[in-house]
Amino acid sequence: MAAEAISEGRTGGDFWDGVRLSMPVVVASAPFAVLFGTIAVDNGFSVLEAFLMSAMIYGGASQMVGIELFGQHVAPWLIVLSIFAVNFRHVLYSAGIGRRIAHWPVVQQALGYFILTDPQFAIAEARAESGRPVGFVWYLGLGLPVYVFWVIESGLGAVFGKMIPDTHALGIDFLLPIYFLGLVLGFRKRPLWAPVVAASAVASIIAYRTVGSPWHVSIGAIAGVLLAVMLPPHHSGVGKRP
């Protein structure tokens, strides 16, 4: 009984550990959720449709691109393809995080992949790297607040969006790059971090200038990953892993 109580207490603790880590993500994504709702209604979505898009796709950048194309009356299949292209980076997240959560029951894994966003992946990877287990309860504690706030704030933006003051002065357009830079820096102790960052940065900037958005994300990411694959294993430190 005592052991049960302890393990239950730890599970609750894991959940709240996750919730605590989710707070910066909730803060950083809030303006984008509201902004998305506003733009969605501006481009001809109903409040319910804006709400549904956030609840079902749950990927900020892809939702923005989708709504922009919808407003320009682009063909539906092209809108869906663009959403797919913007979200393509998740293939890499999925391959990476699969190693950490393969021991979960299948239903939990299926749900885990549904909420696999940029910060969800980065924070879960950081936890795995520090040697702690990535449990379902902790993962849900991290992801659930972000999801719930994202969906609710999208709805609020759709209903009240017109009331947002000067978004540029509030720095809203540049909050996510700051946040993502913070996440990148959080991985700086990993082997090969500097060369991978350099390769991805250069490749994504070149691709942004030539091929264009959103493909610069996938091209830049693949450049960094390929560099890590090609460099001799003793540099990447994988042999030393337990």
Add this chain to the structure above:
Amino acid sequence: MSTTFWIILAGAVATYLTRVGGHLVISRFETIHPRVEAGLNAVPAAVLTTLVAPELLHAGPAEWAALIVTVAVSLRGGLMAMFLAGAAVLILARQFVG
């Protein structure tokens, strides 16, 4: 059902495929080659970098100030401190340089 609804549904399916697809491919292999593992370990830095780097092309003084402060705070503080410091500098600087 409206066209909009079908766009949302198809977009959701396409997105879920990207979120589960990498795992479905990788899990077909029994062992992971060390080089593949090194590649997977590089994923966070590689992908997240591409979400920041192109922003540097049109970053002005306010944006650069925010990024530099973010890097400086990262040497000591956690993610929340980093983000709040960077955001504060950005908002403050934009009041002056736009």
